[in-house]
Amino acid sequence: MSTRRSLLVTALTAVAVLVAGCGDAPEPSTIPATALAPPLPGAEAITEAPVEQGSGVCDTEGTLSPGARPRPGAMPAGSAMAAIVANGRLRVGVDQNTYMFGFRNPSTGLLEGFDIDLAREVARDLFGDPDRIELRSVTAADRIALLQDKQVDMIVRTFSATCERRREVDFSSAYYRAAQRIVVPRGGGMSTAADLAGKRVCVAKGTTAAAPLFDLDLPSPPSVLGVTNWTDCLVALQQGTVDAISGDEPIVAGLVAQDQNLEMVGDPIGTGAYAVGVPKGSDELVRFVNGVLDRMRTDGTWQRIYQRHLSSLGPSPGPPEPRYVG
Structure with missing residues (x-):
């Protein structure tokens, strides 16, 4: 070493x-x-x-197809994205204790990891600036409650979509399978x-x-x-x-x-399959985030952040294929 x-x-x-x-x-x-x-x-x-873990049968990875991609800073009036832009920053619940996905680098004091970079890509497409973001450290047990209380705009924290969770929040397409x-x-x-x-x-x-x-x-x-x-x-x-x-x-x-x-x-x-969690009923935001994930799959961004943070796990498996159902 x-x-x-x-x-x-x-x-x-x-x-x-x-x-x-x-x-x-x-x-x-x-x-x-x-x-x-x-x-x-x-x-x-x-x-x-x-x-x-949930019970019953559902399509845990089924999600809404991406909508039209608005220019950064020019979100559709009345949309959840416009409200985020008006607020001046994207509020994201993340982890600070999971090495490689979301952890606080002891040398810099900054949050780093695959999930952190993914959240910044959403901010990039919203504002044209990946730094227009407020990262809030949350525990796994608090993720759903924070979305329901609108204390964060989304959760990017190794969040697996399950049937039980889908009753309370909405999810993007899967961005990592584990x-x-x-x-x-x-x-x-x-x-x-x-x-x-x-x-x-x-x-x-x-x-x-x-x-x-x-x-x-x-x-x-x-x-x-x-x-x-x-x-x-x-x-x-x-x-x-x-x-x-x-x-x-x-x-x-x-x-x-x-x-x-x-x-x-x-x-x-x-x-499990990780996805971005958003408040229940946020169809426009789900479509927007899925558009960001589609961009990341096609322009090489997903592969770059895999190499940056997860290469020690072995060769990249490539991003999961999305399953759009609406």
């Missing part, structure tokens, strides 16, 4: 510890079984599949999902990550701990409060990048 990379990993891990409000975390192998750390603030047991994976300490004897039997597994509250854990056919189900942020899961695993973490591959790969005593193991146990 280069000196620069090592410093970044060390700094990001330190940020994770500070965010969780804990002290220095020893490596899992150094923690006595009788001296496990207490649960993190805000942590709670999840005893059934969360409602965020498989759900498992992260464990290296050399700990866990290599597949079957090894989660009777183990303690950490997920972020308000996400869909807990649901596949309840669907595993195991002799003894895992105990699922929900925390506020994914970095809290990292701290919990470092402290020995949990035995594993399960989440979308780009999210947990970011945790592994911050602590290389960890590794991803086993086959995927679920999948």
